[in-house]
Every structure is written in C-alpha cells, then in structure tokens.
Amino acid sequence: MSSCLDLREYQDDPNMASIMGKIFSGKSGYKAVIERKKETLKCPKCGKILEGNEKFCPECGQKVK
Ligand SMILES: [Zn+2]
Numbered sequence: 001m002s003s004c005l006d007l008r009e010y011q012d013d014p015n016m017a018s019i020m021g022k023i024f025s026g027k028s029g030y031k032a033v034i035e036r037k038k039e040t041l042k043c044p045k046c047g048k049i050l051e052g053n054e055k056f057c058p059e060c061g062q063k064v065k
Helices: 003-012 014-039
Strands: none
Touching: none
C-alpha cells in the first residue's frame, strides 16, 4: 500500500545492508585489479615490460592481448 513503509523495511534489513556493502566493495576491488594489471603488464614470452597499449611485444613479436 505505502511505498514509504517498504523503504523503511529495506533500511532496517541487515541483509540489505550487507548486499549494498558487497556491491560497493566489489566495485572498488575491480578497479584496483585493473590498475595493478596496467602497472605490471609484460610480455609473457620474453618478459619485456610493456607500456600496456601494445598488441604485440616490440622485442619478440609475441601477441600480448
Ligand atoms: Zn616479448
């Protein structure tokens, strides 16, 4: 009947709070993983450090992505 009443129920629900926390922590964790990969990207064949936008290794020609 009342939408206000429904919102109150969600706020008081501990499960809802935990779901919201998972969504936010998951987002920041995903971002951190992407930034880390950019820093340590290197050729899987010869180990040359790459800038991160190369499709092929300039050293040995190995396909990077
Ligand atoms: Zn290479």
